Amino acid sequence: MTQPLPGRRIAVVLFNLGGPDDQASVKPFLFNLFNDPAIIGLPGIVRTPLAKLISSRREASAQANYSLMGGGSPLLPGTRLQAEALEAVLNARLAGDEVRVFIAMRYWRPLTDQTAVEVAAFAPDEVVLLPLYPQFSTTTTQSSLKIWNETYAGSGVSRTVCCYPRADGWVEAQAQAIASKLDEAGDGPVRVLFSAHGIPEKLVSGKGDPYQEQVETTVAAVVAAIERDRGPIDHALCYQSRVGPMKWLGPSTPEAIEQAGRDGVGVVITPIAFVSEHIETLVELDIEYGELAHDKGVSPYLRAPAVGTAPVFIEALAAATIDALGRTGVAPFGLGCQTDWKACPCRNERSAA
Ligand SMILES: C=CC1=C(C)c2cc3[nH]c(cc4nc(cc5[nH]c(cc1n2)c(C)c5CCC(=O)O)C(CCC(=O)O)=C4C)c(C)c3C=C
Numbered sequence: 001m002t003q004p005l006p007g008r009r010i011a012v013v014l015f016n017l018g019g020p021d022d023q024a025s026v027k028p029f030l031f032n033l034f035n036d037p038a039i040i041g042l043p044g045i046v047r048t049p050l051a052k053l054i055s056s057r058r059e060a061s062a063q064a065n066y067s068l069m070g071g072g073s074p075l076l077p078g079t080r081l082q083a084e085a086l087e088a089v090l091n092a093r094l095a096g097d098e099v100r101v102f103i104a105m106r107y108w109r110p111l112t113d114q115t116a117v118e119v120a121a122f123a124p125d126e127v128v129l130l131p132l133y134p135q136f137s138t139t140t141t142q143s144s145l146k147i148w149n150e151t152y153a154g155s156g157v158s159r160t161v162c163c164y165p166r167a168d169g170w171v172e173a174q175a176q177a178i179a180s181k182l183d184e185a186g187d188g189p190v191r192v193l194f195s196a197h198g199i200p201e202k203l204v205s206g207k208g209d210p211y212q213e214q215v216e217t218t219v220a221a222v223v224a225a226i227e228r229d230r231g232p233i234d235h236a237l238c239y240q241s242r243v244g245p246m247k248w249l250g251p252s253t254p255e256a257i258e259q260a261g262r263d264g265v266g267v268v269i270t271p272i273a274f275v276s277e278h279i280e281t282l283v284e285l286d287i288e289y290g291e292l293a294h295d296k297g298v299s300p301y302l303r304a305p306a307v308g309t310a311p312v313f314i315e316a317l318a319a320a321t322i323d324a325l326g327r328t329g330v331a332p333f334g335l336g337c338q339t340d341w342k343a344c345p346c347r348n349e350r351s352a353a
């Protein structure tokens, strides 16, 4: 009689930025962020003192913003809910295997090196690296994967999901969230503003960072999904959260809100590069830009929620994981993104369509 094959031990590692859990951790979190060469591309001898200076200078204003959300960032609790939902779906789909979903944050706890030790202790046969950034950027996905590769010393064949700018469930979750806000907005003229976290323009023009291109891919796919059901919509892409003196991608979200005021249209704004709620949605989009919209006479001003644990989005993450597990040998998809992401299939997806 043949024995049943023992199930695989599969570790899925979710990557995100991390956020301070209380007021005391705001400054060290900011220091970690500005000390990342992917964020400030200067040699350590200059970058580290600069990171100390910037984190000291930003501490009080950042603490005030985090105190509007109860003192710390809701990013980790939100990510835990996503991890639990994904683990349940994957264990149901991959019956016989044991799937554990871990969280690795880049700038605050649970930090990536700590998670790497926990994943190693799980002794996986397979490891799937799954960034919670739908669009690849050197500042986010590449930075997280670099630390992971430097610190993970455990078992298992590793595969990477580099990005999923137009994955079905991700696009569908966005389209559903926006459509329900458009219903709430009523019959007056309304513009959908897709607001993505900005990055310095130089990263795109100089380093060829694919983030802007992938954000545009997401926007085009979400617009197509909404228009399929409702007909043409007025929409624009803009970039929020500018930091520092450099030129960032534009137009900025405040500029786009002011333009909506001049054009006499209401706004449904949606975070198009975030998958969960945190300071950039709850404070920047809701409070700061909400006040700006009010001042500029933009009414209504409605914000679509981040996709969070929307079942279609969790399905998209599960599908990406299962797809990655099905790749054999050295997966060109993931490895391409870690070493030469310009050659990655995700970049060719759009031109192939
Ligand atoms: C798509 C995701 C993100 C990109 C791209 C990104 C680039 C980027 N960010 C900064 C500086 C800051 N980001 C901050 C918070 C923050 N950023 C992201 C995501 C992306 N960042 C998230 C999810 C968060 C929220 C974390 C949380 O607290 O929950 C902050 C801290 C807040 C503040 O002081 O404004 C800074 C600073 C740069 C410089 C950059 C690209 C170069």
Ligand SMILES: [Fe+2]
Pocket: 197, 241
């Ligand atoms: Fe950021």
Ligand SMILES: [Fe+2]
Pocket: 136, 162, 163, 333, 336, 337, 341, 344, 345, 346, 347
């Ligand atoms: Fe890729």
